[in-house]
Amino acid sequence: MDVNEHTVIEFRAAYAKDRAAGCLQGLDHYQALFSGCDDVIAREFERLAGDDGEAPDDDLLATSLMGATVRETTADASTGRRTESTSPYRLDENLGPYQLEEELGRGGQGVVYRATDTRMGRAVALKILRHLGPGAEQILERFKREAQAAAKTEHPGVCPVYDAGIEDGIPYIAMRYVEGRTLAKCISETLQDAGTREDTMVVDFEVHEEQASPPATSSPTPTGPQNRSDVMQAVLLVEQTARALHAVHEAGVIHRDVKPGNVMVTPSGEAVVMDFGLARDERSDLETLTRTGDLFGTPAYMSPEQLRSQKELDRRTDVWSLGVVLYECLTLVRPFRSTSREGLYQAILTKEPDSPRRVNPSIPKDLAVVIASALEKETDRRYQTSLDLAEDLRRVREYEPILAKPTPRRIRLTRWSQRNPGLAAALGGLLLVLSAGLGTSLLFLGQSxxxxxxxxxxxxxxxxxxxxxxxxxxxxxxxxxxxxxxxxxxxxxxxxxxxxxxxxxxxxxxxxxxxxxxxxxxxxxxxxxxxxxxxxxxxxxxxxxxxxxxxxxxxxxxxxxxxxxxxxxxxxxxxxxxxxxxxxxxxxxxxxxxxxxxxxxxxxxxxxxxxxxxxxxxxxxxxxxxxxxxxKPPDAGSAPAKPPASKKAANLRTLQLVNRFSHPIRIRSVVARLPGGTETQVTIPGGDISSASRTTQVSIPRGTTSVAITFWRFDWRNRRFLRRNVVVTQRISGKSTTVELR
Structure with missing residues (x-):
C-alpha cells in the first residue's frame, strides 16, 4: 500500500467520523490534517461530498482553492497511473485567450490549469471557479479580492497576477506559471524518506463504524534535518518567504493563510508566496466579507487572534503562521497537534509548544529563540514585522547575534498559572500550609x-x-x-x-x-x-x-x-x-x-x-x-630594590587601549619604540579586553614615538580565541593617550 492510498483511507475514516457526529468539516480542515496531499484530499472530498448530495461550505472557498503554481501529479492508488479528474473544460480547449493544456490541481470549487496565453505566447497558471451554487455573489467577490491582493505587490517572491476576468460566465485568474513543488510537498517527501508519520486512528469502511482498528504503529519521532547545511537551507526558505510577505504587508495586504501548501519552492531553491484567497486589504474602506464568528484560514497555522475572531488583524498574524511553518520545516511536526479541531484550538490559545530542540537537537539555540519569539501568543512580544523575523534568520545563518531574547521565567510561570489556575491555586495553598508548619516546627526546635x-x-x-x-x-x-x-x-x-x-x-x-x-x-x-x-x-x-x-x-x-x-x-x-x-x-x-x-x-x-x-x-x-x-648594583643578601614611585611615574605615561571590535580580544604583547630605534616590551596588566568593558590601560616610557600591539580575536562560532596574531601599529604624538584597535 503506497502513501497516497494510505492517506485516502485515513481521510475516509476522519470524514466518516465527522459525518456520523454531525460536525462535517470543510476541505481546509482535512487538507491541514493531511498536509502534503492536497490534490488527493481535494478529489476525495469532492467525490464524498457529491455522494452525500452536499456542496462544500461556501465560507471555506478561499482555503479550498489550490495554489496557482502547484505542479504535482497524483498516482492511482492501485495501478500507479496518473488519473484525470472531471473538469469543466477538456484539455486543448480555450477559455477566452487561454488554451488549456494540463490540470495542475483542484479544490472544492476551483481548478488550476497550466495554459498558454495565445496573445503573448507564454505559459500561465489559470485558476477558474466551478459549481458556484449558493452564495455565488460572495464567492465571486472573494475571487476578485484574491486577484486584487496578489496584483498589488511586485516582488520576486510573490506570484504575480497577469489577468483576471469572466469568460462564458466562468471567473478566472491568470498567474505566472512556476515550476517546482510546494513546501508542504517537500516536508511530506522528507517524512516519507525518513519513514515517519504521526499516529492516526484508521477506520475500515468495510466493518461497522464502532470497530476501529488500533492506532498505526508509530515510527521513531521525526527529527528533521540533521546537519547545519540542511537546517540553514530550511531557514533560508522561510527567510525568503518572510521577505516576500513583508513586501505584501507594505502594500497594505494581510495574507491570513500562510502555510507550507501556499509556498512554492522553485528548482533553483527560491520561495514564492501564492494563494491570496483569504488576503485582506488594510487600507480598503469597503465592508469586510467576513461575518462575526467566521474562522478563515488553516487551523493548524492560525494565530490566537485569528481563533478569537478579532476583526483588527494585522501583519503579526502572518508572523505567527511563519513561525509555525519554520517549526514544521525544522522538526517535521507541527507545534500544536490534536485529534479534534476543538483540542487544536485550545492548544493554540493556551498551551506552549514543545521546544524544537527537544524534537531536533541539531537546531541552534539562537534559532530556537527566534521560533519562540515568532510563536509568542501576545502580539506585542512577537516580531512586529516579517522583515524583523527575516533579519534574525539571516543573523542565525551568518553567525551574528540575534535581537530576539528568550522568554523570562517569571512570564513563563505567570502563563502557566493562567493556563492552570486550579493547579496553581492548589500548589499556592499547599506552599502556604507547608510554610506555616515549617515555621512552627522551627520555633519549637529553636527553643529546644x-x-x-x-x-x-x-x-x-x-x-x-x-x-x-x-x-x-x-x-x-x-x-x-x-x-x-x-x-x-x-x-x-x-x-x-x-x-x-x-x-x-x-x-x-x-x-x-x-x-x-x-x-x-x-x-x-x-x-x-x-x-x-x-x-x-x-x-x-x-x-x-x-x-x-x-x-x-x-x-x-x-x-x-x-x-x-x-x-x-x-x-x-x-x-x-x-x-x-x-x-x-x-x-x-x-x-x-x-x-x-x-x-x-x-x-x-x-x-x-x-x-x-x-x-x-x-x-x-x-x-x-x-x-x-x-x-647602584643590588646587594647580594637583600631583596631587589624598587625605584622610587615619583621617579617611576616621571619616566612613564598611561596609554589607553580601546577595543572597537564587537567581540573580545586578548592582548599578547605591547612594544614601545623610543627615539634611535630602541624597542621596549611593555607589561600588560590584563590580557583580555571584553566587548563590554572596551578599554584597558598600559604604562609606556615617556618619549615613545610609536607602539605595536599584538592581539588575538575571539571566534563566536567555536567559542575560543583564534591563535592568529593581529598587529596594530600607531604613532604616538606628544599628547595622544588612546590607541583604537579596529
Missing amino acids: LKEQTEKQKALAALSDLKADTDAALDAYAEALEKEQVRNERAETANRTRLQTLESEKTELQKKLAAANALLKESEELRRATETDLEVSRKRIAAIEEERDRLRKELEGLRKSLSAVSGSEKLERLKQEVTRLSRQVQSLERTKADLQERLSKEESDRKAREVTNARLVELKNELERRLMQLTA
Whole structure:
C-alpha cells in the first residue's frame, strides 16, 4: 500500500467520523490534517461530498482553492497511473485567450490549469471557479479580492497576477506559471524518506463504524534535518518567504493563510508566496466579507487572534503562521497537534509548544529563540514585522547575534498559572500550609536547641581557646618557615640578577668600545674626505685657469692665422691650433671627472654624517644604560630594590587601549619604540579586553614615538580565541593617550 492510498483511507475514516457526529468539516480542515496531499484530499472530498448530495461550505472557498503554481501529479492508488479528474473544460480547449493544456490541481470549487496565453505566447497558471451554487455573489467577490491582493505587490517572491476576468460566465485568474513543488510537498517527501508519520486512528469502511482498528504503529519521532547545511537551507526558505510577505504587508495586504501548501519552492531553491484567497486589504474602506464568528484560514497555522475572531488583524498574524511553518520545516511536526479541531484550538490559545530542540537537537539555540519569539501568543512580544523575523534568520545563518531574547521565567510561570489556575491555586495553598508548619516546627526546635546550645557554649569556649592557641603556634612556625624560604629565594634571585647585570654591563662596554672605534674611524674618514675635497676644488680651479689661458692663446692663433699668407707658416699655425683645441678638450674632460668625483664624495660625506649622528645616539644610549647598571648594583643578601614611585611615574605615561571590535580580544604583547630605534616590551596588566568593558590601560616610557600591539580575536562560532596574531601599529604624538584597535 503506497502513501497516497494510505492517506485516502485515513481521510475516509476522519470524514466518516465527522459525518456520523454531525460536525462535517470543510476541505481546509482535512487538507491541514493531511498536509502534503492536497490534490488527493481535494478529489476525495469532492467525490464524498457529491455522494452525500452536499456542496462544500461556501465560507471555506478561499482555503479550498489550490495554489496557482502547484505542479504535482497524483498516482492511482492501485495501478500507479496518473488519473484525470472531471473538469469543466477538456484539455486543448480555450477559455477566452487561454488554451488549456494540463490540470495542475483542484479544490472544492476551483481548478488550476497550466495554459498558454495565445496573445503573448507564454505559459500561465489559470485558476477558474466551478459549481458556484449558493452564495455565488460572495464567492465571486472573494475571487476578485484574491486577484486584487496578489496584483498589488511586485516582488520576486510573490506570484504575480497577469489577468483576471469572466469568460462564458466562468471567473478566472491568470498567474505566472512556476515550476517546482510546494513546501508542504517537500516536508511530506522528507517524512516519507525518513519513514515517519504521526499516529492516526484508521477506520475500515468495510466493518461497522464502532470497530476501529488500533492506532498505526508509530515510527521513531521525526527529527528533521540533521546537519547545519540542511537546517540553514530550511531557514533560508522561510527567510525568503518572510521577505516576500513583508513586501505584501507594505502594500497594505494581510495574507491570513500562510502555510507550507501556499509556498512554492522553485528548482533553483527560491520561495514564492501564492494563494491570496483569504488576503485582506488594510487600507480598503469597503465592508469586510467576513461575518462575526467566521474562522478563515488553516487551523493548524492560525494565530490566537485569528481563533478569537478579532476583526483588527494585522501583519503579526502572518508572523505567527511563519513561525509555525519554520517549526514544521525544522522538526517535521507541527507545534500544536490534536485529534479534534476543538483540542487544536485550545492548544493554540493556551498551551506552549514543545521546544524544537527537544524534537531536533541539531537546531541552534539562537534559532530556537527566534521560533519562540515568532510563536509568542501576545502580539506585542512577537516580531512586529516579517522583515524583523527575516533579519534574525539571516543573523542565525551568518553567525551574528540575534535581537530576539528568550522568554523570562517569571512570564513563563505567570502563563502557566493562567493556563492552570486550579493547579496553581492548589500548589499556592499547599506552599502556604507547608510554610506555616515549617515555621512552627522551627520555633519549637529553636527553643529546644537553645538550651543545648547554652550547655555546650562552655565546652566550646575551652575547645576554641585550645584550638586558637594551637593555631597561633602553627601559624607562627609556618610564618618563620615561609620567611626563611622567602629570604633564600630573594638571595638566589639577587645573585642571579647581579650576574645578569654584570654580563649586560660587559656587553654594553664592548658595544660602547665598538661604537667609539666606529666614531673615530668615521672622523678620520671625514677628515680625509675634507682634504680630498679641498684638493679636488684646487685642481678644478687650476684647470679652469689653464683652460682660460689656452682659449686666449687659441683665439690669438686664430687671428694670426687669418693674417698669415705663407703656406708653410699656415700649416704650422693650423697644427698649433689643433693641439691647443685638444688640450682644451682634455682639460674639460678632466674637470667633468673631478666634478663627478666631488659630487660623489659630497654624497658620501652626507651619508657619513647621518651614520655618525646615529652612532652618537647609540653611544649616548649605551652610556646611559651603562650608567644605570653601574650606578647602584643590588646587594647580594637583600631583596631587589624598587625605584622610587615619583621617579617611576616621571619616566612613564598611561596609554589607553580601546577595543572597537564587537567581540573580545586578548592582548599578547605591547612594544614601545623610543627615539634611535630602541624597542621596549611593555607589561600588560590584563590580557583580555571584553566587548563590554572596551578599554584597558598600559604604562609606556615617556618619549615613545610609536607602539605595536599584538592581539588575538575571539571566534563566536567555536567559542575560543583564534591563535592568529593581529598587529596594530600607531604613532604616538606628544599628547595622544588612546590607541583604537579596529
